[in-house]
Amino acid sequence: MKYSIFSLARAALSGHKNWQPTWRDATPKDRYDVVIIGGGGHGLATAWFLASEYGIRNVAVLEKGWIGSGNAGRNTTIIRSNYGLPGNTGFYELSMKLWERMEQDLNYNSMVSQRGVINLYHSDAQRDAYARRGNTMRINGIDAELLDLAAVKKMIPFLNYDNARFPVQGGLLQRRGGTARHDAVVWGYAHAASGLGVDIIQNCEVTGFIRDANGKVTGVETSRGRIGAGKVGMAVAGSSSRVAAMAGLRLPIESHVLQAFVSEAIKPLIPGVMTFGAGHFYVSQSDKGGLVFGGDIDGYNSYAQRGNMPVMEDVCEGGMALMPMIGRVRLLRQWGGIMDMSMDGSPIIDKTPVDGLYLNAGWCYGGFKATPGSGFVFAHLLARDTPHEEAARFRLDRFRAGAMIDEKGQGAQPNLH
Amino acid sequence: MRIVCPFCGERELGEFTYLGDAKPVRPTAGASEDEVFDYVYLRDNIAGVMSENWYHGGGCRAWLKVTRNTLTHEISAVEPAAGAGAAKVGA
Numbered sequence: 001m002k003y004s005i006f007s008l009a010r011a012a013l014s015g016h017k018n019w020q021p022t023w024r025d026a027t028p029k030d031r032y033d034v035v036i037i038g039g040g041g042h043g044l045a046t047a048w049f050l051a052s053e054y055g056i057r058n059v060a061v062l063e064k065g066w067i068g069s070g071n072a073g074r075n076t077t078i079i080r081s082n083y084g085l086p087g088n089t090g091f092y093e094l095s096m097k098l099w100e101r102m103e104q105d106l107n108y109n110s111m112v113s114q115r116g117v118i119n120l121y122h123s124d125a126q127r128d129a130y131a132r133r134g135n136t137m138r139i140n141g142i143d144a145e146l147l148d149l150a151a152v153k154k155m156i157p158f159l160n161y162d163n164a165r166f167p168v169q170g171g172l173l174q175r176r177g178g179t180a181r182h183d184a185v186v187w188g189y190a191h192a193a194s195g196l197g198v199d200i201i202q203n204c205e206v207t208g209f210i211r212d213a214n215g216k217v218t219g220v221e222t223s224r225g226r227i228g229a230g231k232v233g234m235a236v237a238g239s240s241s242r243v244a245a246m247a248g249l250r251l252p253i254e255s256h257v258l259q260a261f262v263s264e265a266i267k268p269l270i271p272g273v274m275t276f277g278a279g280h281f282y283v284s285q286s287d288k289g290g291l292v293f294g295g296d297i298d299g300y301n302s303y304a305q306r307g308n309m310p311v312m313e314d315v316c317e318g319g320m321a322l323m324p325m326i327g328r329v330r331l332l333r334q335w336g337g338i339m340d341m342s343m344d345g346s347p348i349i350d351k352t353p354v355d356g357l358y359l360n361a362g363w364c365y366g367g368f369k370a371t372p373g374s375g376f377v378f379a380h381l382l383a384r385d386t387p388h389e390e391a392a393r394f395r396l397d398r399f400r401a402g403a404m405i406d407e408k409g410q411g412a413q414p415n416l417h
Numbered sequence: 418m419r420i421v422c423p424f425c426g427e428r429e430l431g432e433f434t435y436l437g438d439a440k441p442v443r444p445t446a447g448a449s450e451d452e453v454f455d456y457v458y459l460r461d462n463i464a465g466v467m468s469e470n471w472y473h474g475g476g477c478r479a480w481l482k483v484t485r486n487t488l489t490h491e492i493s494a495v496e497p498a499a500g501a502g503a504a505k506v507g508a
Contacts, residue, residue: 241462252458300435310431
């Protein structure tokens with residue numbers, strides 16, 4: 001169905017009793033041209049772009065649970081393109097441009113809100129680093145403004161400006177950054193892809209790969225039977241190592257838990273997204289009024305989808321250092337998502353050494369903002385068998401080749417990124 | 418999650434630092450490029466019971482080998498790791 005002002009009015013006037021399901025819950029066919037494993041944002045976006053940009057519509061998206069049950073519902077909804085390294089700069093800006101036209105493309109309200117992202121700095125060295133990053137962004141046609149202390153005080157007057165250890169000196173602002181409604185992103189892609197004929201198959205867990213005599217992947221074994229495929233794309237962040245292992249692959253990835261937090265709803269306070277550069281704390285306010293915030297990963301391998309107390313304490317301390325007045329706000333919810341932490345903190349979008357199997361993985365804790373861009377370039381790879389120019393550096397063998405993309409300059413250990 | 422240090426007793430997680438999978442063994446000086454690449458970058462990334470290195474920096478500063486389930490965070494064994502920590506108990 002297509003949404004419009006008239007369809008909304010019609011549904012409202014009939015007491016909201018006649019809404020149709022927004023996508024078809026399909027049963028698997030015997031064979032597809034492309035099978036995408038993983039019905040999260042990246043998998044669904046890939047299917048949508050395969051159908052809409054590349055004309056490949058005989059596509060299935062296999063989701064082991066239900067749409068929105070994984071990391072799509074476990075993130076902090078931030079979108080931005082403030083990256084400084086070649087490979088990242090262009091890719092995240094491509095993604096940002098796709099966010100800006102997503103609602104028109106999908107005919108779905110994903111509540112993209114460009115309310116601004118500001119990274120605060122607290123030392124001269126950090127100011128210089130942010131100035132450099134901002135300059136890199138502007139050279140590449142991306143908006144960035146370096147704000148001094150007076151400008152930050154005018155924009156966010158309620159911060160603690162008397163912090164002797166980590167005084168706020170200014171910030172790097174990207175006005176086009178902001179937030180989007182995470183559930184609506186997956187629902188929107190599912191809605192639009194389904195409308196173009198893509199089969200979205202829920203409760204369908206992949207249990208193995210079907211290979212021919214030459215080792216080429218020709219399909220998948222699933223909890224709902226065998227499904228043949230011309231090509232198979234993996235977009236299963238958090239479980240990439242487990243699925244790749246079924247094809248005999250070991251990846252440069254560790255799975256780690258990242259916690260996020262939501263407070264009770266309060267009146268509008270935080271204008272956009274703010275990050276506390278001295279610790280690792282970031283916060284925005286949802287349209288319902290809850291403060292949505294987070295910090296570091298817990299720092300050890302985990303598939304448990306729940307975190308532990310030390311990081312919870314650290315995140316709350318970061319928030320208190322920046323805004324002491326939130327100490328009286330109650331924490332409403334906390335959850336953990338499982339991240340593919342790659343060895344350099346950057347994603348991997350590439351063919352694998354196994355013929356017919358393609359990999360989209362290693363998003364660390366930056367996967368949400370990448371959703372449309374990731375789908376676009378992964379669809380390009382699946383359709384054309386060559387990497388999209390904005391994802392050409394996200395190679396699987398870049399560690400062996402020494403072509404790492406280490407945005408934080410932290411070295412080859414996942415729990416540092 | 419709390420870890421029972423064999424030297425200090427049960428302590429909270431914040432005292433410890435994680436050093437990753439205990440399985441990879443540092444290649445010898447004559448190792449091939451592939452062996453070094455495997456050791457530095459590739460991981461089994463086990464979903465289940467895993468043997469890990471932890472450092473008790475906020476306590477006795479011993480290196481520990483912790484056997485832990487990555488699906489549940491349940492710890493089934495903690496022993497001194499080979500080297501300095503093990504030497505303390507003559508292991």
